[in-house]
Amino acid sequence: xxxxxxxxxAPLGLLAELTHRCPLGCPxxxxxxxxxxxxxxxxGETWARVFREAAALGVLxxxxxxxxxxxxxxxVEIAAxxxxxxLYTNLITSAVGLTNERLAALAEAGLDHVQISIQDSEAASxxxxxxxxxxxxxxxxxxxxxxxxxxxxxxxxxxxxxNAGRIEAMVDLALALGASRVEIAHVQYxxxxxxxxxxxxxxxxxxxxxxxQVETLRAKHQGRIVIDAVVPDYYARYPKPCxxxxxxxxxxxxxxxxxxxxxxxxxxxxLAFWSVREHPLAEIWTSSPAFNAFRGTDWMQExxxxxxxREQDFGGCRCQAFLLAGDARAADPVCHLSPHHATVExxxxxxxxxxxxxxx
Amino acid sequence: MSEPxxxxxxxxxxxxxxxxxxxxxxxxxxxxxxxxxxxxxIALEILKRCDGQxxxxxxxxxxxxxxxxxxxxxxxxxxxxxAGLAEKRLLEL
Numbered sequence: 001x002x003x004x005x006x007x008x009x010a011p012l013g014l015l016a017e018l019t020h021r022c023p024l025g026c027p028x029x030x031x032x033x034x035x036x037x038x039x040x041x042x043x044g045e046t047w048a049r050v051f052r053e054a055a056a057l058g059v060l061x062x063x064x065x066x067x068x069x070x071x072x073x074x075x076v077e078i079a080a081x082x083x084x085x086x087l088y089t090n091l092i093t094s095a096v097g098l099t100n101e102r103l104a105a106l107a108e109a110g111l112d113h114v115q116i117s118i119q120d121s122e123a124a125s126x127x128x129x130x131x132x133x134x135x136x137x138x139x140x141x142x143x144x145x146x147x148x149x150x151x152x153x154x155x156x157x158x159x160x161x162x163n164a165g166r167i168e169a170m171v172d173l174a175l176a177l178g179a180s181r182v183e184i185a186h187v188q189y190x191x192x193x194x195x196x197x198x199x200x201x202x203x204x205x206x207x208x209x210x211x212x213q214v215e216t217l218r219a220k221h222q223g224r225i226v227i228d229a230v231v232p233d234y235y236a237r238y239p240k241p242c243x244x245x246x247x248x249x250x251x252x253x254x255x256x257x258x259x260x261x262x263x264x265x266x267x268x269x270x271l272a273f274w275s276v277r278e279h280p281l282a283e284i285w286t287s288s289p290a291f292n293a294f295r296g297t298d299w300m301q302e303x304x305x306x307x308x309x310r311e312q313d314f315g316g317c318r319c320q321a322f323l324l325a326g327d328a329r330a331a332d333p334v335c336h337l338s339p340h341h342a343t344v345e346x347x348x349x350x351x352x353x354x355x356x357x358x359x360x
Numbered sequence: 361m362s363e364p365x366x367x368x369x370x371x372x373x374x375x376x377x378x379x380x381x382x383x384x385x386x387x388x389x390x391x392x393x394x395x396x397x398x399x400x401x402i403a404l405e406i407l408k409r410c411d412g413q414x415x416x417x418x419x420x421x422x423x424x425x426x427x428x429x430x431x432x433x434x435x436x437x438x439x440x441x442x443a444g445l446a447e448k449r450l451l452e453l
């Protein structure tokens with residue numbers, strides 16, 4: 001086996017952020033605080049080229065995301081171009097602004113899978129979290145249409161203090177909607193979520209109950225629905241292997257065309273991101289300074305450098321290391337071996353019932 | 361929901377699951393909703409035969425012939441693998 005520093009693997013997935021526009025205002029939105037403007041968005045032709053270059057590079061799956069991808073009037077053409085490039089095409093949508101007619105056209109264009117976000121099992125709470133009246137009803141209606149068209153459906157439920165007590169009801173809802181897969185995703189604190197951290201942070205007791213419930217529900221619904229869980233990492237002992245390791249498995253293209261190793265990478269100052277407007281995707285993958293900044297293990301400091309898990313969790317998340325330890329080369333402070341781990345524990349203990357600062 | 365497994369069951373890849381060959385990824389990959397798996401050699405031979413036409417019995421016969429191996433053992437292996445994949449919603453019966 002060659003070490004990752006010696007051999008560059010091919011990326012498997014591409015997250016295509018078609019737009020940052022979105023009708024919803026979820027306070028944990030993973031988009032950056034400084035949103036790309038509509039007039040700076042890549043056109044459909046450029047996206048089609050990016051998809052062809054991605055397929056040639058070895059990418060197999062593309063996730064059409066946003067913002068709300070349906071805010072793009074040319075979404076169907078974009079999806080068709082991804083399918084034509086031979087990519088497994090996944091739509092990640094809020095369901096708001098996507099009509100049944102356009103969904104049918106997307107299915108016709110070769111869409112492989114749909115993921116719908118649902119904010120809570122209780123409609124009033126869900127609409128409050130999304131900052132949009134009637135969002136919940138629209139989501140349920142679109143989910144029914146996805147199932148009617150025989151497209152596979154994943155329901156994504158983001159978990160935080162306001163809804164962590166309803167994991168079972170959320171999984172039941174996903175089953176009732178006909179989903180074959182549900183993501184129980186605890187909020188990750190970047191972008192808007194970082195801004196709303198105190199309003200969103202679950203208690204330790206909530207997290208422990210939620211994690212145990214997921215195990216019970218997996219056993220109960222085995223063979224009926226796949227339950228994937230994203231762990232709440234402020235309460236973890238070891239960090240998550242963020243995006244499967246920096247520049248190892250995936251690429252993220254912003255609405256304006258900048259290519260990032262992960263969606264939050266722009267929160268690290270000093271990294272130079274190349275754009276698909278100026279470089280072919282293969283060149284960005286192999287040579288862009290941002291992608292090479294944290295590949296392999298040479299960049300690591302202690303305790304990562306000599307850690308036996310260094311090629312298992314890759315030092316955790318670079319963005320979180322910068323945001324919480326002030327150094328993107330430090331160990332992710334979520335790790336109990338980090339000298340800054342106490343900071344994370346202190347932050348996890350801060351829960352304030354303040355109004356959400358909605359993403360607008 | 362999947363039916364219980366029997367030798368007459370006909371496994372097939374559900375919509376949203378695809379078996380593809382890709383040089384850059386080093387061979388065969390099973391693509392599923394927001395997931396991807398690299399099947400091992402045995403899983404691959406079984407998956408290639410899950411075409412929505414062949415029953416588990418027929419798949420076992422074919423493998424027993426191709427690999428000149430005891431049918432009972434192959435039946436046990438194939439049933440176990442297919443049940444596991446059906447549980448993960450990567451196969452339908």
